[in-house]
Amino acid sequence: MNIEELAGKIIAGDRRALSRAITLVESRRADHRDQAVTLIETLRGTGRQAVRVGLSGTPGVGKSTFIEAFGRMLTGQGLRVAVLAVDPSSTRSGGSILGDKTRMTLLSRDPNAFIRPSPSQSHLGGIARRSREAVALCEAAGFDVVLVETVGVGQSETVVSEISDLFVLLLAPAGGDELQGVKRGIMEMADMILVNKADGDLKPAATRTCSDYAGALRLLRKRPQDPEGFPKAMMVSAVEASGLTDAWVEMQALVDWRREAGHFDGARAAQARYWFAEDVKHGLLAQLETDPARARMAALAEEVAQGRKTPTLAAEEMLRGFHD
Incomplete structure (x- = not known):
């Protein structure tokens, strides 16, 4: 494989080359790992940055439906959107269904969108082992927004915050009692909580759930990387496509504030240190x-x-x- 040629195609926005590159970085073969490292280093100088949004939530909350509606709203504004969906791998066979594209039929046909399902390969934390490198490849390909959909296992899915600029937690209406809102762990990592399915008969329940979580967020200790009013809870409906534009406006406002305050670059530097330590640990385990x-x-x-x-x-x- 000619790495220089592959890098050139990725920079030019070639979707097939991007798919090949993600397959390369996900490979466990030693020769592929050497090529992947060379490729990432080659693309590092592009200087392109995307807004990285991590999306987590319990199974059945409507993550795929939300991502399709949210992604189409973004492409409708002229933005290029990449979706990295992580599917759980079987602990017995090691296989994954990788069916996220089939649940995002409209977005998958959008020329300004790119959807890539990847197996978790039993990696803990809700994301795949090489999700960080896949995000870097999407940035080099010129995408404006990268959405990382986690496996959907619940309270332990906090590693996605180490590869994203915004961590969004999706919740369903009436998913539990109001005390669920004060649980620590994943709640402390969230920048925004979006209560999905706020439509039809579920809208009153969604209103109550959003109010409960908004109150719970006010009880959490304020973080230095948050302006006044964040983290916040909002209601959205992926089916009716309502609340999506408002949610994106709030996300942009948070990113802009963090850039101006210097938290954006500081967070990415801290993430780089985190993944350096992780790569060292995995290298030692490989020994x-x-x-x-x-x-x-x-x-x-x-x-x-x-x-x-x-x-x-x-x-x-x-x-x-x-x-x-």
């Missing part, structure tokens, strides 16, 4: 997959299984030998 280390692990695991050593002692011996 344990080498033949000598694998044999030593198997021998110690057998001693643990037979009760001759505790897991703690065996782990210390393994790490001591690995360090030596």
